[in-house]
Structures are given as C-alpha cells and as structure tokens.
Amino acid sequence: xxxxxxxxxxxxxxxxxxxxxxxxxxxxxxxxxxxxxxxxxxxxxxxxxxxxxxxxxxxxxxxxxxxxxxxxxxxxxxxxxxxxxxxxxxxxxxxxxxxxxxxxxxxxxxxxxxxxxxxxxxxxxxxxxxxxxxxxxxxxxxxxxxxxxxxxxxxxxxxxxxxxxxxxxxxxxxxxxxxxxxxxxxxxxxxxxxxxxxxxxxxxxxxxxxxxxxxxxxxxxxxxxxxxxxxxxxxxxxxxxxxxxxxxxxxxxxxxxxxxxxxxxxxxxxxxxxxxxxxxx
Amino acid sequence: xxxxxxxxxxxxxxxxxxxxxxxxxxxxxxxxxxxxxxxxxxxxxxxxxxxxxxxxxxxxxxxxxxxxxxxxxxxxxxxxxxxxxxxxxxxxxxxxxxxxxxxxxxxxxxxxxxxxxxxxxxxxxxxxxxxxxxxxxxxxxxxxxxxxxxxxxxxxxxxxxxxxxxxxxxxxxxxxxxxxxxxxxxxxxxxxxxxxxxxxxxxxxxxxxxxxxxxxxxxxxxxxxxxxxxxxxxxxxxxxxxxxxxxxxxxxxxxxxxxxxxxxxxxxxxxxxxxxxxxxxxxxxxxxxxxxxxxxxxxxxxxxxxxxxxxxxxxxxxxxxxxxxxxxxxxxxxxxxxxxxxxxxxxxxxxxxxxxxxxxxxxxxxxxxxxxxxxxxxxxxxxxxxxxxxxxxxxxxxxxxxxxxxxxxxxxxxxxxxxxxxxxxxxxxxxxxxxxxxxxxxxxxxxxxxxxxxxxxxxxxxx
Numbered sequence: 168x169x170x171x172x173x174x175x176x177x178x179x180x181x182x183x184x185x186x187x188x189x190x191x192x193x194x195x196x197x198x199x200x201x202x203x204x205x206x207x208x209x210x211x212x213x214x215x216x217x218x219x220x221x222x223x224x225x226x227x228x229x230x231x232x233x234x235x236x237x238x239x240x241x242x243x244x245x246x247x248x249x250x251x252x253x254x255x256x257x258x259x260x261x262x263x264x265x266x267x268x269x270x271x272x273x274x275x276x277x278x279x280x281x282x283x284x285x286x287x288x289x290x291x292x293x294x295x296x297x298x299x300x301x302x303x304x305x306x307x308x309x310x311x312x313x314x315x316x317x318x319x320x321x322x323x324x325x326x327x328x329x330x331x332x333x334x335x336x337x338x339x340x341x342x343x344x345x346x347x348x349x350x351x352x353x354x355x356x357x358x359x360x361x362x363x364x365x366x367x368x369x370x371x372x373x374x375x376x377x378x379x380x381x382x383x384x385x386x387x388x389x390x391x392x393x394x395x396x397x398x399x400x401x402x403x404x405x406x407x408x409x410x411x412x413x414x415x416x417x418x419x420x421x422x423x424x425x426x427x428x429x430x431x432x433x434x435x436x437x438x439x440x441x442x443x444x445x446x447x448x
Numbered sequence: 449x450x451x452x453x454x455x456x457x458x459x460x461x462x463x464x465x466x467x468x469x470x471x472x473x474x475x476x477x478x479x480x481x482x483x484x485x486x487x488x489x490x491x492x493x494x495x496x497x498x499x500x501x502x503x504x505x506x507x508x509x510x511x512x513x514x515x516x517x518x519x520x521x522x523x524x525x526x527x528x529x530x531x532x533x534x535x536x537x538x539x540x541x542x543x544x545x546x547x548x549x550x551x552x553x554x555x556x557x558x559x560x561x562x563x564x565x566x567x568x569x570x571x572x573x574x575x576x577x578x579x580x581x582x583x584x585x586x587x588x589x590x591x592x593x594x595x596x597x598x599x600x601x602x603x604x605x606x607x608x609x610x611x612x613x614x615x616x617x618x619x620x621x622x623x624x625x626x627x628x629x630x631x632x633x634x635x636x637x638x639x640x641x642x643x644x645x646x647x648x649x650x651x652x653x654x655x656x657x658x659x660x661x662x663x664x665x666x667x668x669x670x671x672x673x674x675x676x677x678x679x680x681x682x683x684x685x686x687x688x689x690x691x692x693x694x695x696x697x698x699x700x701x702x703x704x705x706x707x708x709x710x711x712x713x714x715x716x717x718x719x720x721x722x723x724x725x726x727x728x729x730x731x732x733x734x735x736x737x738x739x740x741x742x743x744x745x746x747x748x749x750x751x752x753x754x755x756x757x758x759x760x761x762x763x764x765x766x767x768x769x770x771x772x773x774x775x776x777x778x779x780x781x782x783x784x785x786x787x788x789x790x791x792x793x794x795x796x797x798x799x800x801x802x803x804x805x806x807x808x809x810x811x812x813x814x815x816x817x818x819x820x821x822x823x824x825x826x827x828x829x830x831x832x833x834x835x836x837x838x839x840x841x842x843x844x845x846x847x848x849x850x851x852x853x854x855x856x857x858x859x860x861x862x863x864x865x866x867x868x869x870x871x872x873x874x875x876x877x878x879x880x881x882x883x884x885x886x887x888x889x890x891x892x893x894x895x896x897x898x899x900x901x902x903x904x905x906x907x908x909x910x911x
Contacts (some may be wrong), residue, residue, distance in 0.1 A: 387684040
C-alpha cells in the first residue's frame with residue numbers, strides 16, 4: 168500500500184496527489200510515468216510523474232478525472248492509501264544540449280510538461296512556456312510555471328483570463344521572433360498534432376509526450392503502440408516522448424477511443440453508486 | 449494389484465456446451481478411488497524411463513507407487529522434493545511429450561496419467577498436507593527477477609537450501625504467466641496463490657510492483673547485498689506480424705487480451721479493466737496461447753471464434769488436449785491460411801481479416817514442414833476483433849540497463865543451459881528469458897538448475 172501524504176484539488180476535474188513510493192522517487196526523471204492501481208478491483212492507469220523527491224521518498228501525480236478509476240483516485244485524500252504504484256516507467260526525456268526551448272502545455276498537459284520545463288530551467292536553458300486552458304477557472308500551476316520560465320503566456324479558449332487564443336497562435340508568434348532548439352508540446356492529441364503542424368515550416372524539432380491506452384506499462388501488452396515515422400513503437404518502453412513530426416496522430420486519436428463507450432458507462436455507474444451511497448447516509 | 453486397462457482412467461470434466469460460457473475449471477480432477485485405480489497401472493519400472501522426461505526430475509514411480517498403496521501424504525512428499533509448483537504442473541505441463549511419452553504402458557495403449565496423478569496429489573496436499581517449515585538460514589541473500597515458473601522454482605529451491613531469497617515482480621500480483629497468461633478455466637488463480645503462499649511460508653520474500661531494469665537495476669541489486677541475481681523475467685514482449693491494418697482498433701496482442709481477462713479479471717462483474725464486447729473473433733496462431741485466447745473470447749460471449757493458423761493441425765505447437773478441448777467447445781479452425789492484411793471500417797475498427805491459403809513444403813529447422821503461400825489464393829473472414837498469438841520475445845528492459853549481460857539477436861539472454869550461469873559474475877538466467885517462449889516445466893527445470901549452480905558457486909566461494 169502506498170500512502171498519500173498530500174492532496175490538492177486544482178479544479179473540479181484536476182487533482183494533485185503526493186504519494187510515498189521511495190523506490191520510484193529515487194529514480195524518477197522528467198518524462199517518466201507510473202502505473203497506479205487504486206484498489207483490488209482497479210485497473211492499471213498510467214500517470215505522468217509531475218514531481219519527485221528522493222529525500223522524502225515521494226512522487227507527485229496530477230491527473231484529470233475522466234473515467235471511473237480516475238474518479239475513484241480523485242476521491243482520495245491525504246492519509247488514504249493506493250494499492251499499487253509502479254515505476255518509474257518510460258524513457259526519461261532527453262533534455263541535454265537544449266539551450267533555448269519553448270514548452271507548450273494544454274490543460275492537464277501543463278502538469279506533464281512542468282517537470283521538463285523545471286529541469287531545463289534548472290540546467291540553465293532559456294525556457295518560454297505557453298500554457299493553454301479552456302477558461303480562467305481551470306488554470307493551475309501558473310505560479311510554478313512562472314518560476315521556471317523566462318516568459319510565461321497563459322491563454323484561454325474563451326479569453327476569460329484576458330488572453331484569448333490557442334496555444335498554436337501564441338507559439339506561431341514566438342517562432343517568428345525566436346529561434347528555438349526545440350519545442351516540447353504536451354496536451355491533448357489534437358493540440359499536439361497542430362503544434363507539430365505549426366512548428367514544421369520552421370523546422371524546429373518538436374517533442375511530444377504520448378499517453379495511449381496501456382495495461383502493464385512495461386512493454387508486455389503492446390496496446391500502447393504508436394506509429395512513428397512508419398515504424399510501430401510501444402509508448403511505454405520506447406517513449407512516451409517521440410519526435411512529433413513523425414507521429415501518426417490520426418491513428419493515435421483513433422486508438423484512444425477504443426474503450427470510450429465502456430469508460431463512459433463505468434463512470435456513469437460509478438456516479439450512480441456514489442449517489443446511492445449519499446442517499447443511504 | 450496391476451490395473452491392466454490399456455486406457456487412462458477418465459478424468460471427469462465440465463460439459464463442453466456449459467463450460468464454453470463460464471470461467472470455471474474444465475477438468476474436475478480424480479477422486480481418491482480414481483487416482484488409486486490409475487496409479488495401479490504403473491509397472492514401477494526399475495530404470496524409471498518416465499523420470500528422464502521430467503525437467504525437474506520428480507521420482508515418478510515412487511510417488512505413483514505411494515498412491516497405489518493409498519498413501520497420498522507419502523506421494524506428496526516425494527513430489528515436493530523436486531517440484532515447487534506441483535498443482536500447476538499437474539494442470540498445465542505438456543505431459544504427453546514429457547514424462548508420459550516415455551511410459552512403458554504407452555507402448556501398448558495409453559501411458560499412465562502421470563499428470564493427472566500429480567494434480568490429484570498436489571490438490572490433496574493443499575487441502576490436508578502441512579506447510580514445510582523454513583530451513584535454517586545460511587546468511588546468503590539472493591535476488592530473483594520475475595515471479596513466474598522459473599523464478600518461483602529457483603526461489604523455492606534456494607530457500608530450501610537456507611538462502612534468504614527476495615523475488616522481484618513487476619506486476620501487482622506474483623505468478624507471472626501463470627496469472628496473466630493461463631486462464632482461470634485451465635489453472636485457477638487460487639491454486640497459484642496457494643502454491644506461492646507455501647513458498648512464502650518457506651521464507652521466500654516477494655516484492656511486487658518492482659520493475660527490474662527501471663525501478664532498480666541488476667547491478668544495484670548486486671551492490672545492495674545480494675550475492676547472486678537470477679533473471680527469470682520471461683518472454684513478455686509481444687510479436688506482431690507487421691501486416692497492414694494491425695493497428696486498427698480491435699486488434700490485440702495475446703498478452704493484452706489475456707492480461708485484461710486473467711490478471712485484471714475483465715470477465716468479472718465489478719472489475720474496472722475494460723474489454724471490448726466481441727462477436728466474431730479471429731485468433732492468429734497455433735500454440736497454447738492461441739487456444740487460451742480463443743477459449744477466453746468464447747467465454748466472454750463471442751458468437752464465432754476462429755483459430756487462423758498457417759500450418760496444419762499436426763504441426764500445431766499447442767497440446768493435443770487443448771486443441772481437443774477448443775474443438776469440443778466450438779472453436780472453428782482455419783488451417784493452412786495466413787493473414788496478409790486487416791481491413792477496417794470508416795471508424796477504424798477491424799472488420800475483416802484477409803488471408804492467403806498455404807501449402808506445406810519440406811521441413812524447416814524446427815522440424816515442421818514449411819508453409820508456402822498458394823499463388824492467387826484468398827480467404828477472408830469477417831471479424832470485430834483479432835488476437836495475435838504468434839509468439840513473444842524477452843522484454844528488453846533488463847539487457848538495456850545491464851550492458852554487460854549478453855543477449856542474442858532475438859533478445860534472449862545468453863546463459864549456460866545446464867547451470868544458468870551468464871558471463872556476468874553473480875548473474876544467472878533461465879526460463880523464457882533465455883530460451884524464448886517455451887513451457888512452464890522447462891522454465892522450472894532451468895530455475896532449479898540455476899538454484900543448484902548458485903548454491904554451488906556461493907559455497908565454493910566462486911561468487
């Protein structure tokens with residue numbers, strides 16, 4: 168059992184948990200992830216490591232509640248326990264040699280991009296961050312991102328924070344002004360796809376972090392396969408970072424819908440069961 | 449008294465039509481009377497040809513003899529001395545090509561049902577036998593990577609010699625292929641859990657959720673105070689055919705399909721791991737894994753499940769009994785056909801598997817006749833799921849993080865077959881990680897041999 172030492176809710180869908188997992192914390196590097204199983208009947212869900220501290224033996228995950236399992240995880244508070252935390256999994260991000268980088272985060276992707284930005288900033292790189300959210304009420308990690316960047320632009324789809332626009336608009340303007348060694352884009356697949364289309368004419372290497380469906384996270388199930396440059400890769404052991412200009416995003420988007428019907432049903436059942444419990448109390 | 453019957457005492461099993469819709473065990477096992485009757489078929493040959501066919505060297509005539517005398521406890525003792533997982537082996541060993549193949553009774557009729565007798569004895573021991581108490585510790589710590597058949601056997605044998613063994617398992621549950629691969633109806637998970645509990649009672653520690661190669665490396669284990677590391681990490685990397693359409697939705701590796709069903713128990717109500725509801729399933733391959741996947745698909749409610757195999761039934765690597773069980777349950781066999789592409793619908797879901805007909809030519813290096821496509825032939829099957837069960841290779845994580853551990857071009861670790869010794873001091877390997885996908889009992893034989901070598905090397909000061 169893995170004990171939660173800290174829990175913080177950022178918005179109705181996004182939560183942060185810091186969990187005791189000393190072996191994982193000791194080795195975790197930016198770009199890696201853990202597989203989490205909430206309880207005995209739970210599924211194994213991949214979550215990016217948002218932060219880790221070898222000294223305290225803790226790892227932090229930030230996740231969005233989309234299905235039953237993440238909703239159950241979201242219901243946990245400090246002092247509760249998680250059945251299983253396995254990791255760190257995946258290849259750490261290759262950040263060496265990058266002097267000038269633009270990090271683009273979309274929604275929850277900001278949490279996944281944050282450790283990369285933090286590591287790069289710590290290594291002395293020039294880091295600009297473009298963070299996109301749907302509206303002002305959903306913004307999180309703003310101060311943390313500001314602290315690890317030279318320039319932070321937070322935009323929203325509806326302009327409710329005063330900066331209306333898509334991350335690709337901001338990025339395009341930045342690419343006109345600055346020559347970056349790399350763009351690191353993490354967010355919904357469709358956002359990553361359009362970031363890659365935006366950077367392509369500028370020939371800026373663009374790294375994306377894929378988050379496909381996984382069962383084991385160690386290269387065994389093969390369901391996380393992603394086509395990169397015409398070759399089939401397993402995101403869990405070959406990634407999750409890939410050259411975005413080579414990723415077949417349309418296939419990845421299609422594969423991510425495999426269990427959508429089952430997910431929605433299980434979430435609905437979970438909500439119903441929760442309501443039953445409330446009525447029973 | 450010798451039982452002169454030329455056939456094995458039948459083992460009762462669930463009716464095919466009934467069992468094809470549930471996950472309960474197919475075969476019920478012998479009663480004591482049936483076991484005694486079958487044991488009485490044994491000639492107790494002096495030269496024990498059956499033992500030569502057992503990779504872990506169970507003294508078969510001795511345990512069968514005890515059963516014939518009605519002394520199950522004595523039989524259990526004999527088995528336990530050589531076999532750490534008898535209830536597992538009694539169910540999933542390919543006995544017909546091992547011990548039973550050499551049985552003298554098999555020359556004129558069927559051999560003694562050694563596997564069924566082992567199963568009977570092991571099940572009896574689980575119910576009535578006593579757990580073995582731990583051996584006095586000798587102060588030697590050994591790490592075992594992987595809790596499948598190879599790792600568990602190695603751990604059990606070392607613990608019996610007094611070593612302090614820790615088994616590291618990547619999944620949340622120990623058992624390896626016994627829990628993620630082999631379905632409940634062939635090997636109930638409660639049986640595996642009980643065998644593992646017996647190893648723990650003998651002093652074996654199991655650390656789950658630890659991926660050696662990521663969470664910790666082999667070198668770190670050696671510096672953490674483990675005198676030796678046995679790598680029994682199996683062959684878990686799935687193989688795909690590399691044909692068009694393989695990434696369509698609804699195309700699974702056998703590993704994914706079986707892991708969702710067996711380990712994550714997607715067939716049970718209340719389990720959160722999803723599985724797609726399927727109507728028409730094609731399973732590509734002809735081994736035990738293909739049979740397991742096909743029979744799972746049927747039990748999940750599929751209407752039509754087909755095995756698609758490029759050779760004929762004679763060449764299928766699956767056990768005859770598994771093929772027989774699958775046929776009885778209504779699995780369709782499409783033999784001598786090989787998939788060339790998968791076709792999807794507009795939403796990207798697989799809808800058709802396109803194959804060519806094959807014919808067999810001269811035998812290849814595996815001894816099986818090599819299949820060659822018939823020019824211009826074409827066979828298509830409508831499907832909504834395809835399971836690729838065409839083999840697997842060892843996971844690369846350990847060799848990637850242990851650069852001085854040699855691997856061959858298939859990714860299999862290089863180790864001495866009879867001792868498990870690798871070229872790296874203190875590191876041993878065995879089972880599927882060395883041989884590529886094979887059988888439970890061969891992996892156990894390798895685990896046992898490595899345990900002997902480790903003990904020898906430790907006591908002689910070689911490591």
